[in-house]
Amino acid sequence: MGTESMGLRESKKQETRQLISDHATRLFIEQGFEQTTIAEIATAARVAKKTVTNYFARKEDMALDHHEEFTATLARAVAGRAAGESALAVLRREFAAAVERCDPVAGFAGPEFARMIADSPTLTTRLRELHDRREEALAEALAAAAPGDSPAIAPRAAAALLGAAHRLLFRRIQELTLAGEPNERIAATVAPEATYTFDLLEAGLEAGFGADSEGSADA
The missing domain is CATH 1.10.357 (Tetracycline Repressor; domain 2)
Structure with missing residues (x-):
């Protein structure tokens, strides 16, 4: 059960990370990378600004996430x-x-x-x-x-x-x-x-x- 819970937690983290990356990339394409703020990305992804920075230490890695x-x-x-x-x-x-x-x-x-x-x-x-x-x-x-x-x-x-x-x-x-x-x-x-x-x-x-x-x- 513990292993299953850890797997679900990790899966949820990956989903959140991908969600942030997808919204960030969309905004970067629409508005330009330099013009897009972390706050705008957080709003689009419906997460806290701190969540964005927890998953991505560098703004550019939201676009180059691979x-x-x-x-x-x-x-x-x-x-x-x-x-x-x-x-x-x-x-x-x-x-x-x-x-x-x-x-x-x-x-x-x-x-x-x-x-x-x-x-x-x-x-x-x-x-x-x-x-x-x-x-x-x-x-x-x-x-x-x-x-x-x-x-x-x-x-x-x-x-x-x-x-x-x-x-x-x-x-x-x-x-x-x-x-x-x-x-x-x-x-x-x-x-x-x-x-x-x-x-x-x-x-x-x-x-x-x-x-x-x-x-x-x-x-």
């Missing part, structure tokens, strides 16, 4: 890759799958959401921070599996290159979204561009961060 998933995606893919699969190979494959399903985490968030971010200096800055955090998490995952004879800077160098590629492709999706292209056409455009981008990285990264000769995964 930030934890975003920052973890690359590191999680690398940490969970199959034996013998390189970091580049798994990230290339994962990105292709994200494009195919038009995943919002990859940038397919729709024109209104993309415009909301583009029009807000605060959200634009926060998104850059999230890209940086994602790259840092990737570097940690690469370092955990790096060969012992690799230079100390190798995981960070590889993460910087892979992170830059994902950052570029994310911006490309946003650019096409803001230009009014539908998701299907964006996916058709970005898929070959992603192949080209990852191909540029392949020679350098496979040399130091590929699969080893015995088939076990390194970085």
Whole structure:
């Protein structure tokens, strides 16, 4: 009974968090991020102002409420890759799958959401921070599996290159979204561009961060 009560309580918390995020994002789109107050969000969600700040320490995280998933995606893919699969190979494959399903985490968030971010200096800055955090998490995952004879800077160098590629492709999706292209056409455009981008990285990264000769995964 106690476990069930805890589960219901946690479910209610998640519902409240999502409710606040949904109303906040709607107001941000309608009024602009900087112009929308915490009090307005609380009123729209029918909760106390303190409830809003309890669930969201930062106003921008009400709009970018999947930030934890975003920052973890690359590191999680690398940490969970199959034996013998390189970091580049798994990230290339994962990105292709994200494009195919038009995943919002990859940038397919729709024109209104993309415009909301583009029009807000605060959200634009926060998104850059999230890209940086994602790259840092990737570097940690690469370092955990790096060969012992690799230079100390190798995981960070590889993460910087892979992170830059994902950052570029994310911006490309946003650019096409803001230009009014539908998701299907964006996916058709970005898929070959992603192949080209990852191909540029392949020679350098496979040399130091590929699969080893015995088939076990390194970085």
